[in-house]
Amino acid sequence: MIKQWWGNLRARCATCSRITLGLGVFVGALLIAGLLLTAGAAGLAWTNTEQFCIGCHEMRDNVYAEFKGTIHDVNRSGVRAICSNCHVPHEPWPLIKRKMRASFELWGHLMGVVDTKEKFEAHRYTLAKRVWTRMKETDSLECRNCHHADAMDPEKQSEKAKARHAKGKAEGLTCIDCHFGISHKEPDGPGPQELKLVKP
Amino acid sequence: MKTLIAAAALAFASTAQAQNADAGAAEALMKKSGCFKCHSVSAKKDGPSYKSVAEKYKGKPDAEATLFKHLTTGPTVKIDGKEERHEIIKTKSEAEIKNVIAYILSR
Numbered sequence: 001m002i003k004q005w006w007g008n009l010r011a012r013c014a015t016c017s018r019i020t021l022g023l024g025v026f027v028g029a030l031l032i033a034g035l036l037l038t039a040g041a042a043g044l045a046w047t048n049t050e051q052f053c054i055g056c057h058e059m060r061d062n063v064y065a066e067f068k069g070t071i072h073d074v075n076r077s078g079v080r081a082i083c084s085n086c087h088v089p090h091e092p093w094p095l096i097k098r099k100m101r102a103s104f105e106l107w108g109h110l111m112g113v114v115d116t117k118e119k120f121e122a123h124r125y126t127l128a129k130r131v132w133t134r135m136k137e138t139d140s141l142e143c144r145n146c147h148h149a150d151a152m153d154p155e156k157q158s159e160k161a162k163a164r165h166a167k168g169k170a171e172g173l174t175c176i177d178c179h180f181g182i183s184h185k186e187p188d189g190p191g192p193q194e195l196k197l198v199k200p
Numbered sequence: 201m202k203t204l205i206a207a208a209a210l211a212f213a214s215t216a217q218a219q220n221a222d223a224g225a226a227e228a229l230m231k232k233s234g235c236f237k238c239h240s241v242s243a244k245k246d247g248p249s250y251k252s253v254a255e256k257y258k259g260k261p262d263a264e265a266t267l268f269k270h271l272t273t274g275p276t277v278k279i280d281g282k283e284e285r286h287e288i289i290k291t292k293s294e295a296e297i298k299n300v301i302a303y304i305l306s307r
Contacts, residue, residue, distance in 0.1 A: 167280065178245065191243020
């Protein structure tokens, strides 16, 4: 098939040398690849915006409404963490993996899985557990995108925080084990510490 | 008999009050006071869950008074064998504190 295509191309430009034609094809392929990559990156960036996340009422009226006013939304320094900062990994491969999994959520949206307050409440624990499980598996990767353990100065923490962090480290806990329910309502049921998972 | 009826009435009153808690206001004050740093509604954290507290004080007529003292005097509590002072709730309003207690007891 490629041979036939190449033959057709040569027949269309009989005066072009093989090298010129080859170079033309190479540059054309590079341009298409560049365009696809740029469009893909722009698409991914668009799906990471706050506007995209609250584009559906399931997010806007439930989790986003709960997020408003929390420490990650408004604080003294004005540094905000939007949905994607905590729910989408920043690293390229984990990001693509997460986006692929998130595409199944579109199916849930079309099927109306959580399209009413009641349905959302009925699914709240399952949804929270899914996020907790992923964060436990990744050692709270999304938290660590901004909160670096080695950059934390224990001297600037309260005595209680210092003791809790030392205890968490000794027990092999990860951020989400204690810092859950800070941006959304806590669901009724066992918390992250009670989820028995094998961390990588 | 009279004592029994009085105790039952008190327990009923505390249950009714617990059910009337303004959850939004209680959660906001608890967040401001840092309660959720050590306690959770139902999950495991360093402090007991509010569900277990509600269970412990269920039907006890002195529940509100005990919790009021606990939240306002900063008693010493034991966490992992170490003693530390319990935080004092960040309000002076008796009504707001009682609302938080009602919220806890209704979990």
